[in-house]
Amino acid sequence: MIIQLENTISPEHLSALEEKLSAIRYQTNRVKTQYGDYIIGVGKAAFDIRSIGTMPGVRDIHQVSDAYKLVSKKWRVEDTIINLGDGIQIGTGHFAIMAGPCSIESEAQVEKTVQHLQEQGVRIMRGGVYKPRSSPYSFRGLGIDGLKMWHQKAREAGIKIITEVMMVEQIEAMADYVDIFQVGARNSQNFNLLDALGEVDKPVLLKRGISGTIDELLQAAEYIFSNGNERIMLCERGIRSYEKAYRNTMDINAIAMLKEKTHLPVIADPSHGIGLRRYVDKIALASIMAGADGVIMEVHEQPEKAFSDGQQTLSFPEASRLYKRMHQAYELREHF
Amino acid sequence: MIIQLENTISPEHLSALEEKLSAIRYQTNRVKTQYGDYIIGVGKAAFDIRSIGTMPGVRDIHQVSDAYKLVSKKWRVEDTIINLGDGIQIGTGHFAIMAGPCSIESEAQVEKTVQHLQEQGVRIMRGGVYKPRSSPYSFRGLGIDGLKMWHQKAREAGIKIITEVMMVEQIEAMADYVDIFQVGARNSQNFNLLDALGEVDKPVLLKRGISGTIDELLQAAEYIFSNGNERIMLCERGIRSYEKAYRNTMDINAIAMLKEKTHLPVIADPSHGIGLRRYVDKIALASIMAGADGVIMEVHEQPEKAFSDGQQTLSFPEASRLYKRMHQAYELREHF
């Protein structure tokens, strides 16, 4: 159960409400976000929803039977649009492309990528400065200095930054240089990190776990929302299956289903979704038809020289052709 | 190694060729199909390919290192187009829709479906008369009599028939009433059935196993081809994954990859691919963007009353809207 409170609710009315909920043995969580003030009630008793909905200070009340509440479309029918400023929006009706290298490597690399994105009209750049690596002996990224350098170049070009945050301690230092915090697949159930990102007023792109379920993804998003941050995007990036022919198995079903279950924007990551450069374009276009609100993808001036994931990275000409096609596919879909 | 023989190859030249191959210790399989005459050689020795390619009676020779040979695109660059007659073709450049109920239930049902397909310009009707059912106590289909009734109605309307064959013994009786034999996911490695379908000059649609790999699917097709039948289509119908939110997980990656690996047409089955009616349209459209040459889908006048799989079956109005959108998506893709 979600109870939306009036901003102006008085302490007395709040107490009355809490007593009422306590009387029917509902456990409650108060949630305050950038945009709203809610009480989440979890309990089993049947009761007349109007008896609460009509109490003073209550704006609205919704029954949500799913394990996730605030991210559900059952109470918020209107889709969430995330505004990054400068006319850049993400969500239903606003197709977004986020492109860039796996890792931020050097100033020259950043400059070339920024120029490519500018020329192509892509407004959001991805790149890693903290890299989760299976082996402790691998390159782990340029860190905060790399981020600052990148931020300066991107700002000059009017380009927004999305990059992965791996631990709570990094958030504060990164916050001034990041437009979207990304939570990687390996941290999709790092609940402390999710909690902490709930306290930041920056959009978060949350990747599905490597073998995460739809339900787990939505509950992970609920962590962020219920800690105060409503600006969340979900990202399908391929799941682990028995098939060894590709690195991951893009789960197109998840995109279609998430768009029905939640009001949050859904982004597709075709680069990781298949992990093989020559197929990324088809997977990107398929994702759009399945309902994706945006695509995050890897591009590099010289994919074969890129750090780590070069084999799933498009060259600039390949990417440029794909941007155009994605817009065409999105247009078709929106005008069906 | 695939050696294409001239139709006119003399017994002497054939002997000379076989001796040559025996000398380099290649195990050979002679393959005669509707369209060609081949020797498949499997061995390890390195040798000068021209020394065989220039022998009399040899049209061409190709190195194919994959476990599958004849179905590989490595030797046959031009995609296979399957001609059903009456102007109906399946393969690159010829988008095909196959629609119909899970099971053929009654004459009235067939008539209504045929009429719907005619109105919508759909030329191929799917339906089951032999149903593979998990439980021995479930309805197993109307059998050969149902097929004959269906065939009569379909012929009158100029509509082709695709239906599943489950055992070798059924092939002969069915052959006169079927335009495409379908091999179901549970029989995707029923090698005797595959062998037998190699001896029939009817197209075969081969479904991927419930947890079959790309490689296994291609090798299953190789069974059919190497027994004499080149008219094969492959079908992605969703795989079994850990995710319980849908019945199967549509593997869009497989569609993209199969179109690169083989010259055979690739068909998508979005109905089984997700198993939930409300998402079938999105999965169908995504499959087209991933490269599918056609779509096979379940429709029924009253999905909620359909045998067995009603929950993944579209109504006629839903299907009609989707046919139109699929053609639009295909058009866009072909003109990128």
Place this chain on the structure above:
Amino acid sequence: MIIQLENTISPEHLSALEEKLSAIRYQTNRVKTQYGDYIIGVGKAAFDIRSIGTMPGVRDIHQVSDAYKLVSKKWRVEDTIINLGDGIQIGTGHFAIMAGPCSIESEAQVEKTVQHLQEQGVRIMRGGVYKPRSSPYSFRGLGIDGLKMWHQKAREAGIKIITEVMMVEQIEAMADYVDIFQVGARNSQNFNLLDALGEVDKPVLLKRGISGTIDELLQAAEYIFSNGNERIMLCERGIRSYEKAYRNTMDINAIAMLKEKTHLPVIADPSHGIGLRRYVDKIALASIMAGADGVIMEVHEQPEKAFSDGQQTLSFPEASRLYKRMHQAYELREHF
């Protein structure tokens, strides 16, 4: 619902019973096996079970809500023991070892294996004469002649034979030379084959599908039972998972659960369960602790020279050590 009939039930009493079931809208299947005469009723209506149980000609009646009925432990509490003759039994309290090569290769190979088994007191020999092979170009086994040769050698030594049957047409010719028909993982939902094996009075070992569920395995067994053959064993042989370090993932949970769900014997196949020779012993012993009634495993005089699956095959000395350990583990388990 399972209704056990008296052998002596009169046509009048049978008619009365069928009318009664029809009146409550239960769909019925008559099942006659080597041992019993049953009516399986499937329906939804609630009714007083005694009103049927007390009808003349009815021995007993049981409610079984699972999709599988006759193989369920819910109605038959006493476990099925399969008697192969000559004092060889399989089932609870009678541990069985089945060992032999992947493929029957030659007379010499059979002789050596038979001698090894005799020396070790192993009474059942496995081996393939019809091999399901992913590639059409691979060796497919010695066929019926190989089986006859093998049968002669085994009979002389008092050893029983288990071998795979791949198609309905093979059953009749094989039946005289086989003690247990094996259904392979790829045929675990080949329903026509299952039906046909229901009509034979030979024990059947049914392997779980490569990604088959517990429920599907039990329903596959139900096919055999409901066609007349109660002598069925189930076999866990590893499932397909995301893990690439081994060929299959032995599902020990399935063994433990099957022993609770069904009265049929449960056999473990550790050779395929992990697919790597050096671990087969540990997996075999673990399977026994999980509740297996027997083990089927690959042994060969020279594993590295064995056809196809040599890498999961034990040598005679390795196997001999394991037989002894398995008996010790079984003894411990039975005397806990």
Place this chain on the structure above:
Amino acid sequence: MIIQLENTISPEHLSALEEKLSAIRYQTNRVKTQYGDYIIGVGKAAFDIRSIGTMPGVRDIHQVSDAYKLVSKKWRVEDTIINLGDGIQIGTGHFAIMAGPCSIESEAQVEKTVQHLQEQGVRIMRGGVYKPRSSPYSFRGLGIDGLKMWHQKAREAGIKIITEVMMVEQIEAMADYVDIFQVGARNSQNFNLLDALGEVDKPVLLKRGISGTIDELLQAAEYIFSNGNERIMLCERGIRSYEKAYRNTMDINAIAMLKEKTHLPVIADPSHGIGLRRYVDKIALASIMAGADGVIMEVHEQPEKAFSDGQQTLSFPEASRLYKRMHQAYELREHF
């Protein structure tokens, strides 16, 4: 490549060594642990291993081609034994049982559990004070105060504590009250947490990820080791598969294989491995036969009243019977 250094290596000799490695283009990582001083070299050039092995200050050098190095059995043949003090050891030859509730709930619960363990001779108690929960609205554990209370009760009884740590910030406060830090499945690739646990001189039990590979698990352990902590145990706790009949699929193969690949102790978690109380005993015993050095399991005075995972929790009498059987199975295995 692992180079073991003498404790007494001089700065000059170290420089000479590093120059040598640099000359052959090996990237190096210096690793200092409680027990040793190592240089890990990663590179591709072939070189004469003796040319380094004979340098002054070098104790030994080993080629390890796996992605993981220090945790590999290829260089350290002798298995790691972890000494918890008070005569409690974990590793080859020292079977360990860790039992206790899912969550620490109350003083009374701790007292009853401690008493049960004392009576049964179990020396290590498990329990959660920080609980990773899918939903933000679920109970997340008693936290540090619960841990302190538990620690006091356990110390009095001579019982050691294993409990999960979820974030870097918790380590310091917990360290005085914990004997083994547990890393949960959801944090198995939380690399920052792994790094931080490398800097603590407390044993760490590292659970395999929910769909983690053997290789990822070993590389995660490598993070801890290469940051300075050699006292690591690995834990198989079931993987996510397509099978829905149980919560997880215990991967017995992993236990057998890990014991070959690494010198670290391997612990089985049968409670999560199947997730159903009635089968936990069989899975525990199977795990021992597969090679497990210990078992971690859930017990509760009243399983049906336990927080969260009661359905996989044994009662005290059930657990007592299992402890005895596990010792018997272990004895048998050790004396094969």
